[in-house]
Amino acid sequence: xxxxxxxxxxxxxxxxxxxxxxxxxxxxxxxxxxxxxxxxxxxxxxxxxxxxxxxxxxxxxxxxxxxxxxxxxxxxxxxxxxxxxxxxxxxxxxxxxxxxxxxxxxxxxxxxxxxxxxxxxxxxxxxxxxxxxxxxxxxxxxxxxxxxxxxxxxxxxxxxxxxxxxxxxxxxxxxxxxxxxxxxxxxxxxxxxxxxxxxxxxxxxxxxxxxxxxxx
Ligand code: B16
Ligand code: MG
Numbered sequence: 001x002x003x004x005x006x007x008x009x010x011x012x013x014x015x016x017x018x019x020x021x022x023x024x025x026x027x028x029x030x031x032x033x034x035x036x037x038x039x040x041x042x043x044x045x046x047x048x049x050x051x052x053x054x055x056x057x058x059x060x061x062x063x064x065x066x067x068x069x070x071x072x073x074x075x076x077x078x079x080x081x082x083x084x085x086x087x088x089x090x091x092x093x094x095x096x097x098x099x100x101x102x103x104x105x106x107x108x109x110x111x112x113x114x115x116x117x118x119x120x121x122x123x124x125x126x127x128x129x130x131x132x133x134x135x136x137x138x139x140x141x142x143x144x145x146x147x148x149x150x151x152x153x154x155x156x157x158x159x160x161x162x163x164x165x166x167x168x169x170x171x172x173x174x175x176x177x178x179x180x181x182x183x184x185x186x187x188x189x190x191x192x193x194x195x196x197x198x199x200x201x202x203x204x205x206x207x208x209x210x211x212x213x214x215x216x
Pocket of ligand 2: 008009010011012044045170171172175
């Protein structure tokens with residue numbers, strides 16, 4: 001019997017990957033680096049600085065910038081990304097998510113956000129679902145990113161349950177690995193690529209009921 005739900009944000013609740021892509025593509029172009037949608041898949045669930053490192057390595061410019069310069073580049077990308085987020089609203093929730101969240105709240109199942117995004121509180125407010133969550137793990141407090149299970153262990157801890165008592169929802173392979181590494185039940189929300197190791201795979205949350213997951 002499960003007692004709580006742990007949600008990733010980008011790819012599970014809303015599709016901000018396309019906005020990250022626009023902002024990274026522009027920044028990369030200014031550095032003479034070309035990225036495409038296939039490469040963007042590698043950035044899903046990956047932190048801002050790690051994403052920048054991957055882009056620089058992709059363009060053969062891994063050692064061309066100091067830490068301070070990289071921080072400035074990451075800030076520039078984020079400024080553009082936050083501008084793009086301004087248009088976000090409840091219409092951008094992924095199909096089935098709101099219904100699933102409402103059903104969880106009706107049954108008083110605690111819900112937590114385990115996202116690598118420092119913009120998560122802002123995004124949840126724009127989507128008008130911020131108040132439905134019992135906690136949001138602060139990525140600034142983490143020592144390791146996904147696929148390390150730290151973010152998922154913390155998420156379970158904030159709602160006072162063991163990882164084994166939670167169901168985690170993820171769209172990225174790194175996230176599924178983190179969920180499984182701490183013994184949590186993993187629901188993979190698949191878009192393009194198949195998610196390995198997930199206990200259940202769906203295209204959207206409307207394929208699931210809260211009751212069936214609580215029984216896992
Ligand atoms: P930010 P998730 C992740 O969100 C995105 O998938 C990833 O592309 C992004 O780099 C990361 O958040 C950090 O986002 O720049 O807003 O702090 O999938 O973990 O919800
Ligand atoms: Mg994600």
